[in-house]
Amino acid sequence: MLFSSIVFIFCFLPILLAVYFLVPKKYLFARNIVLLLFSLVFYSWGEPVYVFLMIYSAFFNYFMAHLIAQDRRKGGSGKRDFLFALVMNLFILCFFKYFGFLMDTVNGILHSHISYTALSLPIGISFYTFQALSYIIDVYRDKVKPQSSFLNFTLYLALFPQLIAGPIVKYIDIESQLSYRETNPEKFGQGATRFMLGLGKKVLLANNLGALHQLVLNLPDSQASVLSFWIGALAYTLQIYFDFSGYSDMAIGLGRMFGFEFLENFNYPYISRSVTEFWRRWHMSLSGWFRDYLYIPLGGNRVTVPRHILNLLIVWSLTGLWHGASWNFVFWGLYYGVVLILEKYVFGSALKQSPAWAQHLYAMLVVLIGWVFFSSDLSAAVHYLGVMFGVGRFAFANVKTLYLLRTNLILLILSCVLSGPRPMERFRRFAEDRRVAAVICIFAVFILSVAYLVYSSYNPFLYFRF
Numbered sequence: 095m096l097f098s099s100i101v102f103i104f105c106f107l108p109i110l111l112a113v114y115f116l117v118p119k120k121y122l123f124a125r126n127i128v129l130l131l132f133s134l135v136f137y138s139w140g141e142p143v144y145v146f147l148m149i150y151s152a153f154f155n156y157f158m159a160h161l162i163a164q165d166r167r168k169g170g171s172g173k174r175d176f177l178f179a180l181v182m183n184l185f186i187l188c189f190f191k192y193f194g195f196l197m198d199t200v201n202g203i204l205h206s207h208i209s210y211t212a213l214s215l216p217i218g219i220s221f222y223t224f225q226a227l228s229y230i231i232d233v234y235r236d237k238v239k240p241q242s243s244f245l246n247f248t249l250y251l252a253l254f255p256q257l258i259a260g261p262i263v264k265y266i267d268i269e270s271q272l273s274y275r276e277t278n279p280e281k282f283g284q285g286a287t288r289f290m291l292g293l294g295k296k297v298l299l300a301n302n303l304g305a306l307h308q309l310v311l312n313l314p315d316s317q318a319s320v321l322s323f324w325i326g327a328l329a330y331t332l333q334i335y336f337d338f339s340g341y342s343d344m345a346i347g348l349g350r351m352f353g354f355e356f357l358e359n360f361n362y363p364y365i366s367r368s369v370t371e372f373w374r375r376w377h378m379s380l381s382g383w384f385r386d387y388l389y390i391p392l393g394g395n396r397v398t399v400p401r402h403i404l405n406l407l408i409v410w411s412l413t414g415l416w417h418g419a420s421w422n423f424v425f426w427g428l429y430y431g432v433v434l435i436l437e438k439y440v441f442g443s444a445l446k447q448s449p450a451w452a453q454h455l456y457a458m459l460v461v462l463i464g465w466v467f468f469s470s471d472l473s474a475a476v477h478y479l480g481v482m483f484g485v486g487r488f489a490f491a492n493v494k495t496l497y498l499l500r501t502n503l504i505l506l507i508l509s510c511v512l513s514g515p516r517p518m519e520r521f522r523r524f525a526e527d528r529r530v531a532a533v534i535c536i537f538a539v540f541i542l543s544v545a546y547l548v549y550s551s552y553n554p555f556l557y558f559r560f
Contacts, residue, residue, distance in 0.1 A: 095139040097289075097344045098296045100547055106136065107348075114352065119277065126249050126272070129352065133254040137217070144216035151186070152248040155179065155226045159233045159240040166236075176234040180227070187223045190216055195419035218258035220416055222251050224383055229265035231387055238266050246272040255348040259341050261359035261379035264386075268354065275353035285350030287536055292343025294539040295336045297546050299509050303333035306502050307469075317494040323481045325498055325506075331458075331465045332509040335364060338377070364513045367453035368445060369433045369460050380416070384409050399439070406438075407431045417468070422475060426467045433460055 095102050110132045117124045138145040158179035162172035190213055197210045229250070232238045241247040250272060256263050310318075310326030342359040349356045363375035373381055392405045407428065414427020437445065445453055466482075467475045481488050511517060525532035 095136055097341065097348070098293055098543075098547065100544070103293075103544065103547075106132070111351070115277075122274065123245070126245055129254075130245065130249045130252060133249070133252040133257060136254040137252065137257060141217050144219075147186070147190075147216055147219075148222060148252060149248070151183070151222065151226055152251045153244075154182065155230055155251075156241065156244050156247045159230060162230075162233055163240045172234060176230065179230045183223055183227050183230070187219060189213075190219055192415075192419045221260050221262055222257060224262050224380075225251055225265065228262075228383065228387065232264070232266050238269055241265075241269070241272070243272075253349075253354070255345040255352075255354075256356060259338075259345070260377075261342055261345065261356055262383050263356055263379070264383070267357060271354050275355075277353040281353065282351050285347040285352075288347030288350065289344050290347075290536050290540040290543075292340045292345075292347060293543045295340030295343060295512075297340075297543040298539070299505075299512065300333050300335075300337035300340055301546070301550065302505055303329045303336065303509060306498070306505070307333055309498070313494065315488075317492065318481065319489045319492045319495045320481060320484060321491040322495045322498055323478060323488075325495070325502070327462050327466055327478070327482060328506060329502075330469050331364075331462050332506070332513065334465060334468075335360075335513055336509065362513065362515045364458065364461075364510075365454070365515065366457045366461075367450060368437055368442075368457050369430065370437050370442075372457055372461055373430070373434070380413070384413055388412065403435050403439075406435055410434070420471065422467055422470065422472045425472060426464060429464055429467060 095106065097103075110128070113132075114125055114128050117128060119125075134145055134149075137148065158175055161175045162179070165172040165175055194210065194212050197208060200206065201208055229238070229241075229247075233240055241250070250263075250265060250268060251257075253263075307326050307329040310322055310329070313322060339360040346356045346358070357379060359377060359379050361375040361378065363372050366372040366375055389405060389409050392408065393401060394405065395402050397405065410427040410431030411424055412427070413430075414423045414425070417423045417426070436442075445456065448456075463479065466478050469475070470478065480486060521532070521535075
């Protein structure tokens with residue numbers, strides 16, 4: 095079930111809100127039961143079988159955390175139980191996500207034809223597995239105590255706003271909110287506003303940008319051109335930002351409506367002046383997870399230069415692999431790892447001394463090329479980039495290119511402007527002075543989004559495959 099769907103907006107969410115707020119505020123235990131039951135319905139809507147896998151994950155990690163704590167109380171280290179829990183979580187994730195990729199790789203290397211049954215990928219398994227791992231690791235590190243309530247821990251893993259596409263919520267950041275959280279009209283209004291604006295980003299911008307990108311991909315060679323491929327790459331670059339950040343906005347808004355405060359996941363990454371800065375602003379919950387639970391334990395940057403380079407390559411190859419079971423994702427991760435190493439040790443100082451516009455142009459060019467590798471398999475990505483940089487007998491522009499540019503120029507310019515912080519900053523100031531007018535604007539975005547959903551069948555979500 096998508097947040098950007100009529101069923102969710104006008105059926106699931108209103109019923110949940112009605113049932114949840116009918117329960118008196120003092121009975122938080124009952125409210126948690128309501129949230130958990132609806133979250134399981136939400137997940138089973140698209141994954142009726144794999145909901146049992148998620149419940150098993152909740153039971154297993156709840157049980158293992160208590161075993162680790164029990165071993166500690168008896169004077170042990172809990173290391174054996176911790177390693178078992180770590181291996182089992184990673185085994186389940188790798189089995190469902192990478193088994194087919196592994197078999198295809200083996201067949202390709204050995205030129206064999208080993209048959210296997212392809213497994214469908216459980217939606218959101220990468221997200222809730224990483225959340226479970228953060229809990230187990232922090233219990234082992236003695237940063238948090240094992241959750242005494244199985245209900246609350248299962249709710250932590252299954253909470254529907256962030257269940258299937260993040261942001262990745264670490265247990266340490268939400269622990270207290272499971273047993274106490276404040277709900278009031280002001281927070282509800284803030285959450286509803288965030289949800290509606292996120293819906294607008296997803297439906298009005300990302301969906302239309304995605305349609306433009308698909309149009310470019312489907313162009314026959316006779317109509318393709320260098321400029322049209324640049325337009326397609328720019329469209330995808332903007333689409334994936336508004337798609338994922340819009341979903342994160344909706345998740346954060348929904349959480350706030352029920353009293354939860356999730357950490358931000360995006361901070362206007364396309365204003366970055368380096369790739370290092372970009373990854374401090376893009377998908378911050380994932381970057382933070384890898385930093386806290388992999389990069390720092392490997393030694394971070396407090397090691398020799400060769401070891402630091404190795405640490406970065408390990409982290410970024412796994413970051414790429416986390417995004418998908420395909421070599422283009424591994425290459426995409428290593429691509430960023432190499433760029434970050436070069437920024438750190440080769441041209442970082444020179445980059446900082448260059449003009450701001452040059453820094454920004456460099457960062458966006460690197461990111462745009464990265465999204466080409468991200469969006470398709472390696473051979474298709476290499477071909478696409480070749481056309482962008484003039485390889486092959488393609489004209490720089492043609493009649494079809496000018497048509498694409500003319501019909502989508504406003505969308506592209508508007509998306510570029512809205513990917514920066516200034517429009518939202520000005521809207522906040524406008525809302526402080528003219529609250530009623532601001533509310534009308536927000537509802538106008540919501541109504542336009544709903545109208546688009548009613549009349550359009552194109553409503554993908556890019557991060558569901560991860």
